Amino acid sequence: MVDLTLTFLGTGTSQGVPMLTCDCAVCHSSDPRDQRTRASIYLETPESSFVVDTGPDFRMQALRERIHRVDAVVFTHAHTDHIMGFDDLRAYCPGGKEMPVYGSADTLGLVQKAFAFAFDGHNRFPGYLHPVAHPVSAPFYIGATLLVPLPVPHGRTTTFGYLFIRHGRKRAAYLSDCKALPPAVLEEVRGVDTLILDALRRKEHPTHMNVEEALAAAEAVKPRQTWFTHLCHDLSHAELEPTLPSNVRIAYDGLKLHL
Ligand SMILES: [Zn+2]
Ligand SMILES: [Zn+2]
Ligand SMILES: [Zn+2]
Secondary structure (H helix, E strand, O other), X not given: OOOOEEEEEEOEOOOXXXXXXXXXXXXXXOOHHHOEOEOEEEEEXXXXXXXXXXXXXXXXXXHHOOXXXXXEEEOOOXXXXXXXXXXXXXXXXXXXXXXXXEEOHHHHHHHHHHOHHHHOOOOOOXXXXXXXXXXXXXXXXXXXXXXXXXXXXXXXXXXXXXXXXXXXXXXXXEEXXXXXXXXXXXXXXXXXXXXXXXXXXXXXXXXXXXXXXXXXXXXXXXXXXXXXXXXXXXXXXXXXXXXXXXXXXXXXXXXEEEO
């Protein structure tokens, strides 16, 4: 049953592509798939809709995709490219409706610090964002979707990827900021239909997987299909994709997967 639509709101690294002040070929590319806003996905199911991360481009992404409903937000980690659009969720809290916010305790602590005005209980006028923090370390439900947190290394920090299970089937796993898949995560995601992986660039990077590492991770998981995300301006969509195995593709802003 196809009852999960996953939209890539953004597929770019922290600075986005094109990058400010850069005159490289990819930053000047006329291929719209090379224009990458900050990484985030939006999931729609018959009973609920939610967003994973709200980066600095969230407002424009939500306008572009005509998003009218967000029932919850799930954070991977608190780097600025993943949280800075948080306050624009106020549009989805009419009449003082609360917005459930999920993530690790560490991540939510940082989000609460960055947006203290939203969490401190003062100025709670109807038009303001009314977030309610739900720190998670174990699987939890949003509607009928079971989300399994996947702790992965990302430089000195640990981020959460998420596995999305519906009706007992592992539909998708989203790992946007990670350097490696630890054995426990590999075990957890084995058998997933759709794997979404960090693939920053070709050169090695201390906190992100490069293309080679992401290909090895996909090979270890063996999903039906793999999509790369969180790309920087070193990678051109049109040049990279033909060099990949046929079931490994590159995501782009606005891409929708029906799962
Ligand atoms: Zn990031
Ligand atoms: Zn560039
Ligand atoms: Zn990050």
